[in-house]
Amino acid sequence: MKRSRFTEEQIIGILKEQEAGAKMVDVCRKHGISDATFYKWKAKYGGMEVSEAKRLKALEDENARLKKLQAEAMLDNAVLKEISSKKW
Known part of the structure; x- marks a missing residue:
């Protein structure tokens, strides 16, 4: 997955700029982002504080770590079932 060039703190700062009264188009142009990116950030981080974003x-x-562990456990379980089902 592509890493953002903006941190959560920067994203929230950009959103707060627009909430303070600046036009969305001007904020996007100033920071070099598209309208779609701005609206995606607003949907995800809108109304959040920096501490909440870090917690998120x-x-x-x-x-993600737990999903990976679960997938590995399921794979191990499937392998053990396949081995135990074979007749010796």
Whole structure:
């Protein structure tokens, strides 16, 4: 997955700029982002504080790690079932 060139703190700062009264088009032009990117960020980070965004990132990372562990456990389980079903 492509890494963003903006951190969560920067994204929230950009969104707060627009909420403070700046026009969305001007904010996008100033920071070099597209309208679609701005609206995607607003849907994900709108109304959040920096601490909440850090917590969200930590939870997403933990969720990805747990999904990977579950997939590995399911694979091990499938292999063991296949081995035990064979007749010797």
